[in-house]
Amino acid sequence: MSKTKIVEQELEDVMVSDDKKSFQRNIPILFALNIIMRIHFFGSVMIPFFQDWGGISFSEIMILEAIFTGAIFLFEIPTGTIADKFGRKLSLNLAYITNAIAVIVYVMYPRFYVFAIGEIIWAVALALNSGANEAIIYDTLLELGREKESKKLFARLNSYGLIAMMIGTISGGLIASIGGLKITMTLSAIPLFLAFGLSFFLKEPSKHKLSKKxxxxxxxxxxxxxxxxxxxxxxxxxxxxxxxxxxxxxxxxxxxxxxxxxxxxxxxxxxxxxxxxxxxxxxxxxxxxxxxxxxxxxxxxxxxxxxxxxxxxxxxxxxxxxxxxxxxxxxxxxxxxxxxxxxxxxxxxxxxxxxxxxxxxxxxxxxxxxxxxxxxxxxxxxxxxxxxxxxxxxxxxxxxxxxxxxxxxxx
CATH class of the missing domain: 1.20.1250 (Growth Hormone; Chain: A;)
Structure with missing residues (x-):
């Protein structure tokens, strides 16, 4: 083998090694994202937020949920196109920042129509996030040749997420009792902004199974x-x-x-x-x-x-x-x-x-x-x-x- 070929092979090995390291980083980043995204301060005080701060009735809250459900149907396909054409990483980037915007909209003004806009924006965020997180994890494992670990990894992911949710919901009740309902919802945007910034450090893995929605x-x-x-x-x-x-x-x-x-x-x-x-x-x-x-x-x-x-x-x-x-x-x-x-x-x-x-x-x-x-x-x-x-x-x-x-x- 010529010296040139040896050098080329060494360079290729280094590139593969660096590539593998960057995919390795995806795992802890995705775990961190899952934990951060599950810290919902508002979850335990959502009804008091809408009724006491927002001044709307329980029936109006349930109408908002109907709007939210309908919006998910409406946006599922368009947002899926973003993940398919431009990558799951971009879809997650947009999901996190859109979700943060939805939270900000909620606390802008206590009116039903403002909350309805927030619900629609939140539905867009959920549709953007739909399956993208799990897909990146699984395709990352495929890139690393560790797909057999997927069951164990997803179980750990859910366990850590549940712990984060419990911490978030307990904290939310305490924050609401001390600082009020509006501040509880407002603070819920912080984990979303953190997730948005952290998601840029992900490396997009190859799509091992092309999906068409x-x-x-x-x-x-x-x-x-x-x-x-x-x-x-x-x-x-x-x-x-x-x-x-x-x-x-x-x-x-x-x-x-x-x-x-x-x-x-x-x-x-x-x-x-x-x-x-x-x-x-x-x-x-x-x-x-x-x-x-x-x-x-x-x-x-x-x-x-x-x-x-x-x-x-x-x-x-x-x-x-x-x-x-x-x-x-x-x-x-x-x-x-x-x-x-x-x-x-x-x-x-x-x-x-x-x-x-x-x-x-x-x-x-x-x-x-x-x-x-x-x-x-x-x-x-x-x-x-x-x-x-x-x-x-x-x-x-x-x-x-x-x-x-x-x-x-x-x-």
Missing amino acids: ESPWKIFQKGWKNIKENKGLRGLIVDMVLLSVIAYYAIWIWQRRMMVLNVDISYFGLIHAGMMLIQVIVLNLIIPMEKLFGSKKRVILFTGAGMGIGYILFGISDNVLITIVGMLITVGLGFSRPVLMKNYMQKHIQSEQRATTLSTVSMIRMFLLMILNPVIGILVEMNMVAVLLGLGFVSVIWCFFSPVSEEYLHD
């Missing part, structure tokens, strides 16, 4: 066809969507319930953190519960009916402790249940149909929420206790008529 309607048509042809899958989806929608409203009603019971806002963060912690505990008890009950169907029945009983406790008593216990039961069982149901659903879906089918299920759920949010908002203003009891009784009764049977629940 189809329109929501085409995805829905393909997924709906798969669902219609599989009776077992249909039963699982109907059950999961209905009870996950019912569970969703606990997250929006609990703060209003605590306000009515005159619970000090400084405790809201601790209560919210408890809601996250109980989900982790329930998820880790699923397998022991299956062994205890001797039937997967009984676990499904227990989690659904248990959520309903939690709702009833949530609404039936004016005792703060009983109300909090009911709320924790509702959230712990209600938000852990879809994870279990999706696991069973996966067994009924062919690999090549999985993405479209699951996207269709997500669309059905979001469409239901978009319709029901304003209705639930109005009903809560009329009689919150009746709504809580109604959601509870529907959950319990449904479990005895659920189309899910033991034969559909495969490991």
